Amino acid sequence: xxxxxxxxxxxxxxxxxxxxxxxxxxxxxxxxxxxxxxxxxxxxxxxxxxxxxxxxxxxxxxxxxxxxxxxxxxxxxxxxxxxxxxxxxxxxxxxxxxxxxxxxxxxxxxxxxxxxxxxxxxxxxxxxxxxxxxxxxxxxxxxxxxxxxxxxxxxxxxxxxxxxxxxxxxxxxxxxxxxxxxxxxxxxxxxxxxxxxxxxxxxxxxxxxxxxxxxxxxxxxxxxxxxxxx
Amino acid sequence: xxxxxxxxxxxxxxxxxxxxxxxxxxxxxxxxxxxxxxxxxxxxxxxxxxxxxxxxxxxxxxxxxxxxxxxxxxxxxxxxxxxxxxxxxxxxxxxxxxxxxxxxxxxxxxxxxxxxxxxxxxxxxxxxxxxxxxxxxxxxxxxxxxxxxxxxxxxxxxxxxxxxxxxxxxxxxxxxxxxxxxxxxxxxxxxxxxxxxxxxxxxxxxxxxxxxxxxxxxxxxxxxxxxxxxxxxxxxxxxxxxxxxxxxxxxxxxxxxxxxxxxxxxxxxxxxxxxxxxxxxxxxxxxxxxxxxxxxxxxxxxxxxxxxxxxxxxxxxxxxxxxxxxxxxxxxxxxxxxxxxxxxxxxxxxxxxxxxxxxxxxxxxxxxxxxx
Numbered sequence: 219x220x221x222x223x224x225x226x227x228x229x230x231x232x233x234x235x236x237x238x239x240x241x242x243x244x245x246x247x248x249x250x251x252x253x254x255x256x257x258x259x260x261x262x263x264x265x266x267x268x269x270x271x272x273x274x275x276x277x278x279x280x281x282x283x284x285x286x287x288x289x290x291x292x293x294x295x296x297x298x299x300x301x302x303x304x305x306x307x308x309x310x311x312x313x314x315x316x317x318x319x320x321x322x323x324x325x326x327x328x329x330x331x332x333x334x335x336x337x338x339x340x341x342x343x344x345x346x347x348x349x350x351x352x353x354x355x356x357x358x359x360x361x362x363x364x365x366x367x368x369x370x371x372x373x374x375x376x377x378x379x380x381x382x383x384x385x386x387x388x389x390x391x392x393x394x395x396x397x398x399x400x401x402x403x404x405x406x407x408x409x410x411x412x413x414x415x416x417x418x419x420x421x422x423x424x425x426x427x428x429x430x431x432x433x434x435x436x437x438x439x440x441x442x443x444x445x446x447x448x
Numbered sequence: 449x450x451x452x453x454x455x456x457x458x459x460x461x462x463x464x465x466x467x468x469x470x471x472x473x474x475x476x477x478x479x480x481x482x483x484x485x486x487x488x489x490x491x492x493x494x495x496x497x498x499x500x501x502x503x504x505x506x507x508x509x510x511x512x513x514x515x516x517x518x519x520x521x522x523x524x525x526x527x528x529x530x531x532x533x534x535x536x537x538x539x540x541x542x543x544x545x546x547x548x549x550x551x552x553x554x555x556x557x558x559x560x561x562x563x564x565x566x567x568x569x570x571x572x573x574x575x576x577x578x579x580x581x582x583x584x585x586x587x588x589x590x591x592x593x594x595x596x597x598x599x600x601x602x603x604x605x606x607x608x609x610x611x612x613x614x615x616x617x618x619x620x621x622x623x624x625x626x627x628x629x630x631x632x633x634x635x636x637x638x639x640x641x642x643x644x645x646x647x648x649x650x651x652x653x654x655x656x657x658x659x660x661x662x663x664x665x666x667x668x669x670x671x672x673x674x675x676x677x678x679x680x681x682x683x684x685x686x687x688x689x690x691x692x693x694x695x696x697x698x699x700x701x702x703x704x705x706x707x708x709x710x711x712x713x714x715x716x717x718x719x720x721x722x723x724x725x726x727x728x729x730x731x732x733x734x735x736x737x738x739x740x741x742x743x744x745x746x747x748x749x750x751x752x753x754x755x756x757x758x759x760x761x762x763x764x765x766x767x768x769x770x771x772x773x774x775x776x777x778x779x780x781x782x783x784x785x786x787x788x789x790x791x792x793x794x795x796x797x798x799x800x801x802x803x804x805x806x807x808x809x810x811x812x813x814x815x816x817x818x819x820x
Contacts, residue, residue: 271664289668292665295665300658301656301658301661304658305659317666320667
């Protein structure tokens with residue numbers, strides 16, 4: 219089985235700015251990986267490359283054994299972008315129908331029900347609260363059954379209960395699929411208890427260890443974060 | 449003084465943004481320059497008349513008079529059908545057929561309804577030339593008459609005014625009003641403007657709401673996103689075209705060939721959707737897209753020969769208009785609507801613009817992914 223994500227010497231430049239500077243990482247299928255790092259560390263650029271939104275300047279990237287910009291690979295990857303990515307003037311149901319047609323998949327109703335989105339399926343997205351929008355977007359992404367699920371700062375705009383529900387949902391999905399959970403909240407990541415932790419700093423991976431190793435060595439994710447940052 | 453804090457922030461933000469500053473500074477200069485070019489004069493810059501003269505010397509004095517006008521030049525043709533063809537294809541605005549027994553039989557002035565100012569100018573000149581010729585003849589006749597009299601007249605000989613002009617005027621559409629001249633161009637503007645503004649707004653809202661990110665991550669190629677959007681916006685533009693044509697017909701405009709006009713306006717819509725795509729991809733923000741579109745479309749409208757025919761614009765405005773797709777759209781729309789004639793050159797240029805805009809817009813849209 220090919221790795222879910224394989225990056226070797228990955229580099230991305232935006233003009234003179236180097237966003238990624240030689241990233242090497244291998245994420246196995248079925249892993250729950252948390253990606254941490256301060257703003258501008260390169261984690262969002264890494265996500266963009268993994269999801270095929272942009273291409274690296276140099277280096278190698280493979281997702282589920284293929285080129286991430288290939289539509290056949292993209293079909294197997296689900297992304298929850300920071301802004302949610304739903305059409306505001308459409309209802310949640312219309313968004314669901316739109317994305318399922320785009321991905322060529324019949325949506326699984328179970329995530330819709332489990333996340334309580336069936337209660338507001340026929341409401342327009344612009345009338346929903348930030349938390350409802352995030353839940354709807356996540357439910358739509360999960361209903362398309364991606365093999366690799368990328369969550370880019372999914373708890374932004376969520377209240378504490380919403381965060382808790384979302385983290386539980388992520389944990390439920392762990393094992394069923396590969397999950398890349400991108401965040402800058404160290405406490406949230408500690409609650410998540412991922413299989414592995416990647417910490418990005420200045421466009422490089424400063425830490426790539428299993429969660430257990432991190433906890434054994436540093437005692438907390440915060441201490442690990444501070445340790446590699448200093 | 450809290451308002452000053454807001455005003456100061458907005459002023460600084462505006463001044464730091466070249467995409468906002470450029471239209472702010474250039475727009476008024478551009479607007480006045482364009483207006484000057486578009487409404488420079490009501491007299492045509494130059495008119496070429498086609499003439500078929502079978503009367504020989506009877507019409508020569510008129511020709512001689514017209515030749516003295518620096519705005520007029522004459523092109524002789526050998527058949528009526530050739531002359532009419534030149535008018536129909538927009539190569540000359542006026543064709544005069546002078547029969548053998550002119551002025552006993554009237555000359556026919558066949559004019560282009562899509563260029564009313566040029567044809568009016570020639571009509572005026574013809575009437576003046578005829579009046580002058582008649583005046584000369586009458587003066588000479590009176591002189592001969594007085595020469596035979598024993599007493600000389602005490603003052604200059606009064607010349608009676610000439611009533612009746614030996615010309616009849618024909619065109620494809622008679623009884624045209626200014627609105628009839630405007631209508632085809634207005635239909636093009638009405639159909640296309642919504643397409644440009646609409647597409648820019650939609651695309652930038654997608655960037656701002658994160659939908660663009662999801663689309664770039666989805667299993668769809670960006671060229672298909674562009675194509676889908678192009679088809680959808682073009683469809684609504686075509687609907688607007690149909691409504692615009694129905695409206696001007698209901699208002700009583702004389703459009704002899706509404707289906708040909710529909711074809712030209714629909715083609716124009718597709719081209720302007722391409723321009724909208726290009727502008728939106730360049731602008732990167734919805735408010736900038738709208739500002740740039742506004743700054744572009746206003747001069748484009750006035751330099752399209754839609755409100756005043758290009759024949760009255762100064763040469764530099766015409767040269768500038770030649771890089772304006774609306775110029776070809778307006779011209780093709782008028783010829784289609786009023787003459788039932790599809791100008792192949794205009795259509796080819798419009799298609800060329802459409803291909804260039806969509807190709808450049810698609811390439812630039814693909815670049816949007818880099819700043820998401």
